[in-house]
Amino acid sequence: MPHNNIAEKILPITLLLIMSITGCHNQKTHGIIDRSPSETIHTPTLRKKSSSNIRSAKYYFQLGKQKMENKQYETSNFYLKKLIDQFPNSPLVSETQTYLTHNNEILSEIKDMLGRIKRYQETGRYEESNRFIDFLSTKHPYPDLIEKIREIKQENLVRQGLITLKILEWDWSDREYSFEYQRRNTITKGKVKNISNTSLAGIEVAAIIYDQKRHIISRKVLPLADAILLPNQICNFEIVDNRYANTDYVEVEFRTRNGLVIPLK
Structure with missing residues (x-):
């Protein structure tokens, strides 16, 4: 009889252990998707941000250099200054500053020559004004400047009576x-x-x-x-x-x- 009592006590404990190990079949475990093998599981993929929306130091550098080569010095300075402001620690800053200095020297020369052209025009020295215009347009033939000095020269010619x-x-x-x-x-x-x-x-x-x-x-x-x-x-x-x-x-x-x-x- 003592053996039977021991068996009766052990049996329920054994059943509890088995149930705790295998788990109940109708209970869902958190974190596991309950799908049949034939079903396809779609998981969302992370989209990378478009590289076109990213403005890098190299981006501004290339634009600034391109505009400089096209003799668009004001526009070139705009992009070069953007690079320095937004990426002050970039290794491109040193070369960028060199380009800025180059642009500013040319813009300063143009400003000085435009001043002479206007002074000659205002004092009635139209031929001298026109000579400086021709020299400036040959040395720095970029579109914005050409349009500006073309208007000045045309006015000189009108005042000289050469346009009718x-x-x-x-x-x-x-x-x-x-x-x-x-x-x-x-x-x-x-x-x-x-x-x-x-x-x-x-x-x-x-x-x-x-x-x-x-x-x-x-x-x-x-x-x-x-x-x-x-x-x-x-x-x-x-x-x-x-x-x-x-x-x-x-x-x-x-x-x-x-x-x-x-x-x-």
Whole structure:
């Protein structure tokens, strides 16, 4: 009998141990996905940030150098300064500072020469001003500067009387009905010819409306349709303005972008 009592006590303990080792079949263990072998398990993948959104020291250096080689010195300085500000410990800083010094020396020289060009222009020494313009455009032929000094030279030529336009035909009317504007307008239109020996750029045409007392009622200015007017080239123009009850007559004038009136022949 004592043996039977021992067996009765041991049996429940053994069963408990077996259950604790194997676990209950209907209980899910945390951290284990309960899927059948035939099912595919999809796990999310981490996406890397696009490298195009990352601005590195090398990125700014390459842009700064490229702009410098293209003679865009102000833009080059912008990128080079970005590099130094954002990556002060980069090994590229030393070479970047060398490029900045190079750019600034050129910009300083350009500023000095532009100052001379303007002083010569203001004192009526147009030929000397033009000589400096030609020298500067040859030495530093980058787009922004070329455009700036081209305008100065064109004004010099106008003041020297070397630029002239000829109106071939023109007329105005304040009785034409405009379907676009749904009202009557003052319309001025005609043809103009460049009879100068040089190409002209950025020329504007103005229609000036006067009343009976020769007071200006309106002045409307538009750029010519052709951005560049070659020697002997003819260009059409048309200006649409409001209709005014007290309009007496209209005048037409041509001028540079800075408002310098070009003589007509």
